[in-house]
Amino acid sequence: MKPKLVITHRVHDEVLEMLAPHCDVIANQTSCSLSRNDTIQLAHDADALMVFMPDRVDAEFLRRCPKLKVIGAALKGYDNFDVAACTANNVWLTFVPDLLTVPTAELTIGLMVGLIRHIRASDQHIRSGYFKGWRPQFYGLGVEGSTIAIIGMGAIGQAIAKRLSGWDAKLIYTDQQPLSAEKQAALNLEFLSLDEALVQADIVIMALPLNVQTQHLINQPRLQQMQPGAFLVNPCRGSVVDEAAVLRMLNTGHLAGYASDVFEMEDWAREDRPDEIDQDLLAHTNTLFTSHIGSAVSKVRLAIEKRAAENIIRVLQNEQPLDPANQLTEKREATCST
Template sequence: MNVRVNSKRPAVVLTQKAFAETRERLAEHARLILNDGRNAWSASRLKEEAYTAEAIMAFMTDRVDEDLLAGCPQLKVVGGALKGYDNIDIEACTQRGIWVTNVPDLLTVPTAELAIGLTIGLARHIVAGDAFVRSGAFTGWSPRFYGTGLANRTVGIIGFGAIGQAIAQRMAGFDVRLCYSEISDRSETREYPEHLPLHALLEASDIVVLAAPLTDTTLHLINRETVAMMRPHALLINPGRGSVVDEVAVREALLANRLGGYAADVFEMEDLSREPRPKAIDSALRRHPRTLFTPHLGSAVADVRRAIEMRAAENIIRVLMGGEPLDPVNRPLKHDIEC
């Protein structure tokens, strides 16, 4: 449903169904073009809706590329209601004088919490146990569903930015040995926990947690070669970006009993910056008994999502009012913004 009131006001496109508070805040400054459905717009639909827009609130399901930007001559800001922004062509926006913003901090804690949940769920066969009880077959204790505890295990975290550090803080309470491998040259090596090169971390860890962004460097960081470095009983946990993992390589390792299990909240098919990319989760991987999957729930905490949208809205409003955003990802080469 499109809300088009007072056409002299700048138009803002919200590409996904947003909280009422977000819509009300933006409506104080702009006319809104809303996607009130549950599904993301197609690329052609988004281009059509955004033709007159000065701002887009973008979500992970949106691909903001040169083709879209070419059809949005009035666009001033892409306000991402997200942390990672690999689905947005930053260079193209910069060249066109368009601000790009993200929400860098609010997703950290809920993503770290989910990473812990995925780890415990996979290690302790919680989904299989739940299904067994619901089937009616459970009549009392019996020796089955033996899993892996966390205490005294080595947990390796790949990527040690805000999310990696938040995961480490929470894992520390389980009496694990913590180590990390940093994939960014810009990050300083930290004394705590133990820093290891990637190959050494993979060889040493009982549980490997991926907290790396998707970049050219991290695309398929976990592949046939790196999976082969892991212990056969090791668990791989991916709460970050799907395409950091080669899902075919993981499926092959699971089928060959060269990997203990795989849990993920994110999948290769979601990463719009990749073309070509898988259009679905590998069916054999999806059905494998030593896997645990959630539908991208990392930030799916109601008050957190509300705060993320409001922060994205504030970034948009500041640009529309002639100022600079709170959370800029880029600095446009030109941005002739009228007050």
């Protein structure tokens, strides 16, 4: 018999065709997420699992799915998946490290420009029926001449910097591991401490993974460090900022605007995550939100799914995956039919 693979969210038909010769595929091809219990019921005897952002795998999940050999995550940030538990249970966890970088950087630029130029408010004004032609309103901040701080200079931070390097803005950044002098010069970047960057920036862009050190890195005291009238853009993980503090600072006017593609309620690994986005934050006029569409480019999503599928196939053929998030010392018996 072929090994069993469960896919938790809809994928392209090409991906199902790619997997069919190797696996007995059980795929959720609806537009809805499976509940945790439904996923476990489907995967309790599965050899492989393809997961997405709304999924969470921990030790209890793995205990109830003892046959799993590989979890192929069709995503870049795998903070919702317990790497140590996967390793302890001899389960490969794989991810897709590179394909999401450019589309996420592109969306970040869109969120930034949309926020600082009041595009949402202006669009709503047009649709209200009150627009009678040009009026002296919706004046915003231009990119040219502004100081933009990028918090985190991994692949996404560098991709954002590359795209902003010709916009005649001052680009500053902070990271635990500064870039080489050559890279800084190529990207027109200046390295500062986090405190210095927050104090100087007109626009702050988050580009960090979520972990214990970065959760609520941007909190009330850090927001107060920012210049009055500065803007905050978050394309990485919701919980790197404290959304309640963001709302308070928006209400005082100290923070001029907040744009985000990600939200605290999505960070399933947090036991204390909120169940929903605060309605007052959603209603605030100086916000711009997108529904976690950083990688939502059709050809990119197909490539991400194919890469996750390739990782799964390799493990089921008793080969090393291309993109492991963990390392296993014990090999499991090959199960893939070819």
